[in-house]
Amino acid sequence: MPTTPSLPGLTLVRHPLVQHKVSLLRDRSTPTKIFKELVDEIAMLMAYEATIDLPLEPVDVETPLERTVGQRVAGKKLTLVPILRAGLGMVDGILKLVPSARVGHIGLYRDHDTLEPVDYYFKIPGEAGERDFLVLDPMLATGGSAVSAISALKRAGAARIRFLCLVAAPAGVTRVHEAHPDVPIFCAALDRQLNEHGYILPGLGDAGDRLFGTR
Ligand code: PRP
Numbered sequence: 001m002p003t004t005p006s007l008p009g010l011t012l013v014r015h016p017l018v019q020h021k022v023s024l025l026r027d028r029s030t031p032t033k034i035f036k037e038l039v040d041e042i043a044m045l046m047a048y049e050a051t052i053d054l055p056l057e058p059v060d061v062e063t064p065l066e067r068t069v070g071q072r073v074a075g076k077k078l079t080l081v082p083i084l085r086a087g088l089g090m091v092d093g094i095l096k097l098v099p100s101a102r103v104g105h106i107g108l109y110r111d112h113d114t115l116e117p118v119d120y121y122f123k124i125p126g127e128a129g130e131r132d133f134l135v136l137d138p139m140l141a142t143g144g145s146a147v148s149a150i151s152a153l154k155r156a157g158a159a160r161i162r163f164l165c166l167v168a169a170p171a172g173v174t175r176v177h178e179a180h181p182d183v184p185i186f187c188a189a190l191d192r193q194l195n196e197h198g199y200i201l202p203g204l205g206d207a208g209d210r211l212f213g214t215r
């Protein structure tokens with residue numbers, strides 16, 4: 001199996017089921033319905049990995065036989081923050097795993113010429129400083145959108161942030177890590193490079209268009 005180079009701040013989720021599903025996602029003949037289902041499933045599997053060190057606290061539980069002490073996730077509800085639009089495709093899969101999670105939204109699009117993010121929406125739950133955030137976007141290309149979203153969250157008081165994407169380009173990972181070294185990055189594939197239009201190669205194309213059937 002070819003080895004994948006690692007980058008500071010990056011965790012590559014190598015689980016065979018994730019890798020299998022990413023190959024199906026890349027396939028240009030995968031229809032919108034299946035593409036959506038795959039994004040949902042991969043996001044859920046990645047969230048399992050990305051939440052591996054969430055703090056726990058003891059909780060009293062009454063089983064049908066006796067009282068015992070179990071463990072539950074400590075603190076305020078985990079908060080998912082999809083970057084619109086494509087990040088929306090990752091929300092439901094993670095909510096299957098963490099049904100009580102809250103959902104904030106950050107609206108950004110990449111300007112086609114400059115490739116810089118343009119922001120248009122921001123809404124997250126209160127008490128941001130006491131929450132764990134998972135920022136969601138299938139594609140980490142130049143990293144501009146991720147850096148901008150994470151900066152906006154920090155301005156709103158967030159301190160514990162993880163970034164989850166499906167496909168990352170090395171330049172994007174490096175840019176996010178340099179701007180936000182405290183934010184762990186998780187991806188399912190670390191691809192080769194960006195093309196002259198800022199698209200990831202080999203990539204999977206435009207994630208938003210493939211999720212929502214737009215062109
Ligand atoms: C895509 C993708 C990321 C961004 C990545 O969104 O979903 O948000 O590009 O590129 P970057 O790392 O170079 O910033 P896009 O701007 O196409 O918006 P959309 O999700 O609304 O289609």
Ligand code: URA
Pocket residue numbers: 086139141198199200201203204205206207208
């Ligand atoms: N956004 C996408 O949807 N795909 C890419 O390859 C790069 C940015």
